[in-house]
Amino acid sequence: xxxxxxxxxxxxxxxxxxxxxxxxxxxxxxxxxxxxxxxxxxxxxxxxxxxxxxxxxxxxxxxxxxxxxxxxxxxxxxxxxxxxxxxxxxxxxxxxxxxxxxxxxxxxxxxxxxxxxxxxxxxxxxxxxxxxxxxxxxxxxxxxxxxxxxxxxxxxxxxxxxxxxxxxxxxxxxxxxxxxxxxxxxxxxxxxxxxxxxxxxxxxxxxxxxxxxxxxxxxxxxxxxxxxxxxxxxxxxxxxxxxxxxxxxxxxxxxxxxxxxxxxxxxxxxxxxxxxxxxxxxxxxxxxxxxxxxxxxxxxxxxxxxxxxxxxxxxxxxxxxxxxxxxxxxxxxxxxxxxxxxxxxxxxxxxx
Amino acid sequence: xxxxxxxxxxxxxxxxxxxxxxxxxxxxxxxxxxxxxxxxxxxxxxxxxxxxxxxxxxxxxxxxxxxxxxxxxxxxxxxxxxxxxxxxxxxxxxxxxxxxxxxxxxxxxxxxxxxxxxxxxxxxxxxxxxxxxxxxxxxxxxxxxxxxxxxxxxxxxxxxxxxxxxxxxxxxxxxxxxxxxxxxxxxxxxxxxxxxxxxxxxxxxxxxxxxxxxxxxxxxxxxxxxxxxxxxxxxxxxxxxxxxxxxxxxxxxxxxxxxxxxxxxxxxxxxxxxxxxxxxxxxxxxxxxxxxxxxxxxxxxxxxxxxxxxxxxxxxxxxxxxxxxxxxxxxxxxxxxxxxxxxxxxxxxxxxxxxxxxxxxxxxxxxxxxxxxxxxxxxxxxxxxxxxxxxxxxxxxxxxxxxxxxxxxxxxxxxxxxxxxxxxxxxxxxxxxxxxxxxxxxxxxxxxxxxxxxxxxxxxxxxxxxxxx
Numbered sequence: 001x002x003x004x005x006x007x008x009x010x011x012x013x014x015x016x017x018x019x020x021x022x023x024x025x026x027x028x029x030x031x032x033x034x035x036x037x038x039x040x041x042x043x044x045x046x047x048x049x050x051x052x053x054x055x056x057x058x059x060x061x062x063x064x065x066x067x068x069x070x071x072x073x074x075x076x077x078x079x080x081x082x083x084x085x086x087x088x089x090x091x092x093x094x095x096x097x098x099x100x101x102x103x104x105x106x107x108x109x110x111x112x113x114x115x116x117x118x119x120x121x122x123x124x125x126x127x128x129x130x131x132x133x134x135x136x137x138x139x140x141x142x143x144x145x146x147x148x149x150x151x152x153x154x155x156x157x158x159x160x161x162x163x164x165x166x167x168x169x170x171x172x173x174x175x176x177x178x179x180x181x182x183x184x185x186x187x188x189x190x191x192x193x194x195x196x197x198x199x200x201x202x203x204x205x206x207x208x209x210x211x212x213x214x215x216x217x218x219x220x221x222x223x224x225x226x227x228x229x230x231x232x233x234x235x236x237x238x239x240x241x242x243x244x245x246x247x248x249x250x251x252x253x254x255x256x257x258x259x260x261x262x263x264x265x266x267x268x269x270x271x272x273x274x275x276x277x278x279x280x281x282x283x284x285x286x287x288x289x290x291x292x293x294x295x296x297x298x299x300x301x302x303x304x305x306x307x308x309x310x311x312x313x314x315x316x317x318x319x320x321x322x323x324x325x326x327x328x329x330x331x332x333x334x335x336x337x338x339x340x341x342x343x344x345x346x347x348x349x350x351x352x
Numbered sequence: 353x354x355x356x357x358x359x360x361x362x363x364x365x366x367x368x369x370x371x372x373x374x375x376x377x378x379x380x381x382x383x384x385x386x387x388x389x390x391x392x393x394x395x396x397x398x399x400x401x402x403x404x405x406x407x408x409x410x411x412x413x414x415x416x417x418x419x420x421x422x423x424x425x426x427x428x429x430x431x432x433x434x435x436x437x438x439x440x441x442x443x444x445x446x447x448x449x450x451x452x453x454x455x456x457x458x459x460x461x462x463x464x465x466x467x468x469x470x471x472x473x474x475x476x477x478x479x480x481x482x483x484x485x486x487x488x489x490x491x492x493x494x495x496x497x498x499x500x501x502x503x504x505x506x507x508x509x510x511x512x513x514x515x516x517x518x519x520x521x522x523x524x525x526x527x528x529x530x531x532x533x534x535x536x537x538x539x540x541x542x543x544x545x546x547x548x549x550x551x552x553x554x555x556x557x558x559x560x561x562x563x564x565x566x567x568x569x570x571x572x573x574x575x576x577x578x579x580x581x582x583x584x585x586x587x588x589x590x591x592x593x594x595x596x597x598x599x600x601x602x603x604x605x606x607x608x609x610x611x612x613x614x615x616x617x618x619x620x621x622x623x624x625x626x627x628x629x630x631x632x633x634x635x636x637x638x639x640x641x642x643x644x645x646x647x648x649x650x651x652x653x654x655x656x657x658x659x660x661x662x663x664x665x666x667x668x669x670x671x672x673x674x675x676x677x678x679x680x681x682x683x684x685x686x687x688x689x690x691x692x693x694x695x696x697x698x699x700x701x702x703x704x705x706x707x708x709x710x711x712x713x714x715x716x717x718x719x720x721x722x723x724x725x726x727x728x729x730x731x732x733x734x735x736x737x738x739x740x741x742x743x744x745x746x747x748x749x750x751x752x753x754x755x756x757x758x759x760x761x762x763x764x765x766x767x768x769x770x771x772x773x774x775x776x777x778x779x780x781x782x783x784x785x786x787x788x789x790x791x792x793x794x795x796x797x798x799x800x801x802x803x804x805x806x807x808x809x810x811x812x813x814x815x816x817x818x819x820x821x
Contacts, residue, residue, distance in 0.1 A: 010364045011736045014743040017372065021746030028753040029776065035760045036772055120394040152394065184540050186409075305471045309513075340469035347467050347484075 087132035131160025166197035207235035221251035246273035253279035285314025312345040381592030411439040415508035431562025437531040448498035474506040474619035502620035502627035533654035548602030554657030594650035598701030604628030606656035626677015633685040675797025713794035
């Protein structure tokens with residue numbers, strides 16, 4: 001007796017389910033195989049391209065006069081990627097020579113066309129190359145890309161604008177830095193660090209933002225910290241005077257380098273936010289005087305591990321406090337946590 | 353009155369609809385993964401260029417819980433010490449190993465006792481000692497009483513100095529750029545509290561100096577079958593869930609977490625064998641309950657290579673343990689299910705996990721048993737029996753080849769055409785026995801969970817079969 005046979009609807013459904021799955025699977029297998037064949041062909045082409053083009057480009061970078069091989073249409077993207085690789089790794093004359101090579105090969109018009117019509121990957125490479133080539137003709141297109149939906153493309157366009165003309169780009173780019181929160185911060189930092197002009201303009205913008213207490217200030221301060229400017233930052237004093245935001249104060253304290261700010265730092269030693277106290281302990285370690293030792297000992301008794309740790313580090317690193325003084329502090333401290341912390345930091349200074 | 357025939361027909365429809373539902377979900381996940389990859393891949397070529405550190409990279413504490421890892425611990429730590437990252441520390445937590453793990457660490461890394469001012473944010477088994485390396489200032493070892501992996505990780509969190517911690521299995525080999533890649537979401541979005549990386553099978557690969565030199569396929573058939581499983585689980589499972597914000601698992605073998613969030617939710621739970629999933633579920637539950645804005649993401653390109661079991665017993669233990677862990681995690685966080693503020697984790701991912709991952713083995717095994725029984729009793733024609741098997745295998749093949757296509761479109765790690773061919777053959781072969789066996793092991797785990805058996809680390813027979821270069 002057969003209760004369930006092929007004519008049963010459930011069996012029919014199962015059959016069609018299986019048949020359609022297997023059909024789609026066969027299409028997928030075909031696609032996988034084709035992709036692999038394409039990949040193999042692409043890799044072979046790339047290695048042949050590198051074999052033909054890398055030696056003359058390297059000779060060109062060295063300053064030799066070079067006859068370049070004929071550039072075939074299917075070599076263009078490989079050349080652009082190779083050029084971008086050189087652009088990102090070389091500086092000075094070598095980079096200029098790569099640009100000259102790209103001019104000789106008349107790649108500018110092609111790059112501008114890719115920037116408008118290429119795939120996203122190709123547009124990213126073209127935008128990068130045009131920036132390094134300081135191609136003024138692509139300025140308008142790059143400018144329009146600042147508001148592109150792709151954050152990767154818009155931030156690269158911004159960087160290229162800065163590379164082409166930092167002064168003119170600053171007025172365009174800084175408002176977008178403020179408004180586009182989707183821009184990857186590491187890329188932003190790299191862009192600002194790369195250009196002294198943009199960095200200067202950016203810091204002036206931050207100074208204005210502090211005066212106007214802009215709501216986006218915490219993000220701007222994170223960028224300032226990441227840039228680590230090699231110059232005095234007078235606006236930090238304003239920030240410490242004006243702000244009551246723990247994150248901003250902490251950022252300001254991390255950036256203090258001027259002994260004239262000591263009173264402002266000391267004034268924050270009793271801040272109710274432990275994150276601020278951590279930064280006070282660190283800042284006193286950098287700028288503190290003998291008068292700050294009791295303050296640091298007080299911070300050493302904090303309930304927060306990081307406050308104790310930074311206070312201990314600062315005490316041990318103070319140039320006028322010898323090992324005997326530290327041993328004395330350990331002996332006089334009643335708080336076992338503070339004592340343990342000093343011992344730990346002492347051990348850290350001994351252990352390489 | 354309902355006849356046997358009706359019961360058979362109803363149950364057949366039930367199993368058929370179940371298979372249809374689970375595979376539709378997989379298909380949706382596959383579509384989400386493809387969308388994710390499409391948005392993730394552009395710009396990768398440029399990102400492969402030499403990178404300058406932005407200065408924003410958050411320092412990371414790498415936590416390596418170790419229990420009887422004498423054979424692999426030194427090479428793992430050696431490779432971790434060479435990771436490309438501006439500031440990180442490694443904390444190995446020796447969970448009272450009974451072999452020479454601690455001795456190996458002391459000898460290989462010149463460890464000396466260190467007077468650490470240890471913070472006990474999270475309660476753990478007693479700390480026996482803390483050591484630091486005289487050669488590598490960023491390496492410390494905590495020696496503690498046995499408390500399990502979760503307890504070891506909690507001790508590591510207590511000792512961690514940096515705002516992010518990365519939980520890594522002692523037998524994992526990270527790619528040199530893994531930390532740089534996995535930290536990116538934290539730099540780009542301050543709401544990110546956890547990120548998971550991809551785990552791939554390292555058996556058979558060539559390693560030298562603690563680093564992966566050449567990607568190869570394992571010669572052991574069981575390990576080879578797991579290569580396909582891992583591809584499927586990570587490339588379209590987690591990628592798809594991450595795309596819709598419903599990621600419920602971040603592998604304990606390689607995941608990056610914001611320390612203060614983990615401490616705020618109470619750290620790892622020690623009374624579960626699936627501490628990694630339980631933690632992720634709890635973070636979802638607590639943060640959603642408190643209406644905190646947060647994100648958890650999965651990234652396909654930071655990769656950790658791990659050694660998988662090569663014998664049936666170890667594999668069975670591992671799968672049963674995973675199923676127990678899943679059970680404990682789901683039941684322990686049942687409050688997330690359809691909760692008012694549950695979002696994708698509570699309304700989509702959690703029900704999926706219950707229906708298809710947790711109860712899946714019961715339904716799958718019952719389905720197989722029913723088909724065989726009906727066939728044996730002569731209640732199902734040979735043709736109908738074969739048709740049902742054909743449908744089950746067809747759907748399974750579709751899911752596996754979809755992930756293989758995704759791999760080929762994106763990372764194509766297995767470069768040699770021979771490897772690809774072997775993987776394709778394995779994808780087909782796994783349907784004839786291995787997947788069914790896996791369901792049985794998972795069912796066994798579920799039964800174990802119900803009758804409760806003593807938990808342990810489920811020691812895996814470790815062989816030094818990673819080819820050393």
